[in-house]
Amino acid sequence: MNINFEYKDVAASPRLEAMAAEKLNKLEDKYNFIVNADVYFKKENTSESDTGRICEIRLNIPGTTIFAENSNGSFEASLAKVxxxxxxxxxxxxxxMQAHY
Structure with a gap:
């Protein structure tokens, strides 16, 4: 699976990328039809300390795209929730997919 990382208003983080790749690879082990993943890390200015670190993941699979987004106090928590x-x-x-076979 190919994983693309994009950052908006955030410095690139090898640690976050490794964490996301590990979690996505576990998903791919169970769901081997995932073609690729786009992971977005964004920082949003907010007055609340428990939001503002946004993680979005778009998974491309045959026939469609699956998407999830979460805003939390840390990127790690947002990633886990997504x-x-x-x-x-x-x-x-x-x-x-199994119903069609």
Whole structure:
């Protein structure tokens, strides 16, 4: 799986990229139909300390695209939440694909 990282108002972070790649590779092990992933890290100015670090992930799979986004106090927390939001979408897609075989 090819993973593309993009940053907006944030410095590139090898640690965040490694963490995201590890989590996405675990998803790919279970859902082997993932073609590639686009991961976006954004910083938003907000008055609340528990939001403003946004992580978005777009997964390209045959026939469609799956997307999840979350804003949290840290990129790590946002990434974990986005991954947990993607799992049920991937499971649903996998069930649909198996129904066609």
């Amino acid at each position: 991954i947990s939001e993607l799992r049920p979408q991937l499971q649903k897609r996998k069930e649909k």
